[in-house]
Amino acid sequence: MNQSVKTNINESFDAIKGAHVLSGDAEKIQEYYDQWAAAYDSDVSNEEYIGPKYIADLLANLKGDNGLKAIDASNKNIEILDAGCGTGLVGIVLKQKGYHHVDGSDLSEGMVEKARSTGAYNVLESEIDLTKTNEAYEDNQYDATVCCGVFTLGHVPPTALSELIRITKPGGWVVVSTRKSYYDSTDFQEVCDRYQQEGKVKLVNHVKDGPYIAEEGAHYWAFAVC
Incomplete structure (x- = not known):
């Protein structure tokens, strides 16, 4: 590996x-990602980030069964x-799969501008903080939400x-x-269990330590909303 390539990977x-x-x-x-937006795609590519393709594939194969009435x-x-669409890596894969109605949201306007250039989205919103109730979105608006x-x-936080x-x-x-190190250091499992006990969702598919990025894997979760 030449020195310039090695330096890029380290950066x-x-x-x-x-x-x-x-x-x-x-x-x-928001500030960090606004500044990172221009280099983001190159940086995560250098680190073999395949989470977007994996999660889009997982979504595309979900359907109701065993008495579960769920959207195909x-x-x-x-x-x-x-x-949390970032520069649009998930949207690009969904478009390639033939999905016609994909919207995107992110906290960072800089990332959303990059996502807009992909042509993969119908509507994009910036300054969307997932820790709050966002007025940009109504209750029960989407058939599927990918994150x-x-x-x-x-x-x-898991909540x-x-x-x-x-x-x-x-x-x-x-x-x-959920990146594996995140899952291991938070109460995501407890929150997941609580939302199921409260009848908000049902966990239909769970992939442990699936492909994500070169450094480590991630867990993937597919919930059907009740």
């Missing part, structure tokens, strides 16, 4: 790690929100899952990734 790793120490502070996260996610006309790379160190549930229709899907 990419440092950029990703820098995002992990933002302590969930929305203002710091293989239907290309369903309405999908890519929550990749957001439940990670220094970003949102942000409740906002994804709120904006998703009964019978719809909430599909998220």
Whole structure:
């Protein structure tokens, strides 16, 4: 490996790690990602980030069974929100799969501008903080909500899952990734269990330590909204 390539990879790793120490502070996260937007795709590519493809594949294969009345996610006309869309990596994969109605949201306007350039989204919203109830979205608005790379160190707490549930229709899907180190250091499992006990969601598919990024894997969760 030549020195310039090695340097780029080291810088990419440092950029990703820098995002992990933002302590969930929305203002710091927004500023960091605004500045990172131009280099983001290159940095995560250097680190072999395949979470977007994996989560889109997982979504596309979801359907109701065993008495569960749920939306057939293989239907290309369903309405999908890519929550925390970043530069649009998930949206690009969904478009390639033939989905026609994909919206996106992110805290960072800089990232949303990059996502807009992909042409993968119908509507994009910036300054969307998943730790709050966002007036941009109505209750039960989407058939599926996908969230990749957001439940990670220094970003949102596990309870942000409740906002994804709120904006998703009964019978719809909430599909998220949790980076393994995030899952191990938070109460995500307890929150997941509580929301199921409260009858808000049913966990239909769970992939443990699936492919995510070179450094480590992620757990993937597919919830049907009750």
